[in-house]
Amino acid sequence: MLIGQVATEADVNVQTLRYYERRGLLARPSRTRAGYRRYPEETVRVVRFIKRAQDLGFTLKEIRELLRLRSDRRQNRDQMRTIAEAKILDVDARMRDLRRIRRALATLQESCECSSRTLDCPILEALESDAPARSRTSNGGRKKMRETP
Amino acid sequence: MLIGQVATEADVNVQTLRYYERRGLLARPSRTRAGYRRYPEETVRVVRFIKRAQDLGFTLKEIRELLRLRSDRRQNRDQMRTIAEAKILDVDARMRDLRRIRRALATLQESCECSSRTLDCPILEALESDAPARSRTSNGGRKKMRETP
DNA sequence: CTTGACCTTGTACCAAGGTACAGGGTCCAA
């Protein structure tokens, strides 16, 4: 398949495919004599995967890792297993958070007349958690602060 | 509370709070005579909520909507209920996808020696779905294409 | 009454994830 066809079937822009190639999400494909990229059919599935994974909040970098798991399957078994395990924990955490949000939305939907106080809002409670915040490009260090007596 | 204290407790940058105000996620707070922003305690919880929701892949725009649900609770009940319902469907879809990914990762982790063929990779299968792709800033219209006979 | 830690606005910059355009080559049907 040529690039335009992949783009149409995966419902993305041609430029996006070239961009993914630069970012290492798509392998550099073989070329025709004229220098046109020629993709295997599978590429369409890969691109659709990327798009769905993005919807779930994975970054391109993380998705690249996920895809790498796929191709590295033969060598580095142990290392792979470890990465997979870490991703599973991450996914579990995301699911827990979603369940909370869901519960909150359901509460809102049903019981919006009863709990008429503006405080103790179910939406805010949804994500009030003791769980340590995950990844989120770290930011830890801030400066001194004036005393607050 | 002044802005710096909110920032410290919510573990974000001061600039970020002002940015959220511009983007309509935080209400414009009252000011001291000197023009300093003075926030209610609740703001810390709101900001933490924003951060967790972002981790889940919600955009600031979506989060603004979620928060709006909270404050509009008294008027527009029906409309609110409808939005909440839509969000619930969205959340459900996300969860389904995460479950698939999870299954795929588990498969990878356990059974990486058996399914040694490069095709039918569990990772790709994870998100192969008949479900129509959700939101994802629409992009629908692309141009004509040369016939592919 | 100054100094340091805080606050203000405004504007500029950054990384990620694309998108668009310029300038040019390929290929096939009419």
Place this chain on the structure above:
DNA sequence: TTGGACCCTGTACCTTGGTACAAGGTCAAG
């Protein structure tokens, strides 16, 4: 043999979600 639809590379630009100054005002302690 030419025109339209496609492909190439390269570079510039856009949006999101912030961060980082610059230039200045506030306020409490020493």
